[in-house]
Amino acid sequence: MNRSGNVVRTLARTAAETLVTGGVVVLLFAVYLVFWSDVQTAAAQVDLRDDFKQQAAAVPATSKAASTAPVRPSTGAGVAVMQIPRLGDDWSWVVVEGVSDEQLARGPGRFPDTALPGQVGNFGVAGHRATHGEPFAHIDRVRKGDKIFVEAVGSTYTYVVDRTEIVAPTAVGVLYPVPDKPNATPRKARITIVTCNPRWGSSERLIVHGRLIETRSGTEA
Incomplete structure (x- = not known):
């Protein structure tokens, strides 16, 4: 009986140790996701912002004022600096080219097949x-009429929010040149922000739609 009891106690102790070890591993992974990934993204944003400033400074004043066709950026490079006052006076993110896990780990990303900032399209x-x-942690606070500022090299664009909506992950039509109208020809410059919903899940997508209302020469990033 004692021998059987010892076996049971040994098994129970082993199981408990395994559970504790597994819990520690899960906790460390959670710490990585919540904290360390934030540190890495912040460092990437500093580098991206420095690169963006250098690009802006390298453009001659005459070119900044001219209406020239924008150059498509390389994957992972900074496209523009986005500011959404509704999310705070210090809310400012460099948008990178691409939306893979690697690119989104550096900040918000532009869908490569969509329009560049200020261009007709989406x-x-x-x-x-x-x-x-977590750049879009509180994007659900954005309301119709809010402004979104996008600073690209040579120009600063002001968009105004038209509407927000929650859709299924399969609703790719929100990214059409004219959202949800696959055969329509775009005549306006629009912006569409896509992020997961709820905040700590991915069963839905939260969408912010806006349209361009002002273009100014120069950048302020």
Whole structure:
């Protein structure tokens, strides 16, 4: 009986130790996701912002005022600096080219097949609501009439929010040149922000739609 009891106690102790070890591993992974990924993203944003400033400074004043066709950026490079006052006076993120996990770990990303900032069409941007700096953590606070400022090299664009909506992850039509109208010809410059909903889940997508209302020469990033 004692021998049987010892076996039971040994098994129970082993199981408990395994559970504790597993819990520690899960906790460390959670710490990485919530904290360390934020640190890495913040460092990437500093580098991206420095690169963006250098690009802006390298453009001659005459070119900044001219209406020239924008150059498509390389994957992972900074496209523009986005500011949304509704999310705070210090809310400012460099948008990178691309929306893979690697690119979104550095900040919000532009969908490569969408328009560039200020262009006629739909400037599509994706970003995290949790982990990796959580740029769109509180994007659900954005309301119709709010402004979104996008500073590209040579120009600063002001968009105004038209509407927000929650859709299924399969609703790719929100990124059409004219959202949800696959056969329509775009005549306006628009912006569409895509992020997960709820904040710590991915069963839905939260969408912010806006349209361009002002273009100014120069950048302020």
